[in-house]
Amino acid sequence: MNAIISAADLASESAGPRPPVLLDVRWQLGGPNLRPDYEAGHLPGAVFVDLDAELASAPGSGGRHPLPDPADFGAVMRGAGVRAGTPVVVYDGGLGWAAARAWWLLRWTGHKDVRVLDGGLAAWQGELSTQTPAPDEGDFQPVPGGVGLLDADAAAELADKGLLLDARAAERYRGDVEPIDRIGGHIPGAVSAPTSENTAADGRFLPAAELKDRFGALGASRVPAVGVYCGSGVSGAHQVLALELAGIPAALYAGSWSEWSSDASRPVATGPEPR
Helix, strand or coil: CCCEECHHHHHHHHCCCCCCEEEECCCCCCCCCCHHHHHHCECCCCEECCHHHHCCCCCECCECCCCCCHHHHHHHHHHCCCCCCCCEEEECCCCCHHHHHHHHHHHHCCCCCEEEECCHHHHCCCCCECCCCCCCCCCCCCCCCCCCEECHHHHHHHHHHCEEEECCCHHHHHCCCCCCCCCCCECCCCEECCHHHHECCCCCECCHHHHHHHHHHCCHHHCCCEEEECCCCCHHHHHHHHHHHCCCCCEEECCHHHHHCCCCCCCCECCCCCC
């Protein structure tokens, strides 16, 4: 199954006999909360999910967006009407990062049928609703382990023995600037691969063949395993999604740079080269 869906196909499926559960995950780094945007207009039937409060646990030693407790995540998803045998489509305002975080969490916890609306809300041509739905309780029970997850040690090992991609902007990878975390730079051995280069100007993903060529040029075709990290495990999920579209399985280092850089004993590389 494709991990993304077009707005036209979503409109068709939503009007069909097996409509997907819709999750609105609009979010912006540093806030404010975008629930008011949701209330002003969202896809009919979509339930708002708060990335900071419901797709992450409290910031701390595990980074700025540690993974939520699976039981808590499962309760949120059931409250949104998510069922194990029903398709789910997630969307955000168009950047795709927040939607990819929800997609990755559902995949990691075992949901088999979840897709991201390609291009997000900006791609939707249908009517919007201001009604807040009250879906029937879902039955989804999370079972972590559905896709690859890295901790700091595994990420460091992958940077040595496989391919670890840094999904942040190139200037943060180089350490030229660091607007958020303790120190700039990257995990030694990681390769710069900004998430922004996975999409066209309208926020839609590049064709799968172009993504395959991009990641192949970065070394994905020459290694036994691929991993991704970013600042806090959000844009990195978008990169994992892009890799899936290219046919390349990849694991996510969810703690990402915010976790790695919080420990002064961990090595840091700077400049344009991996080491």
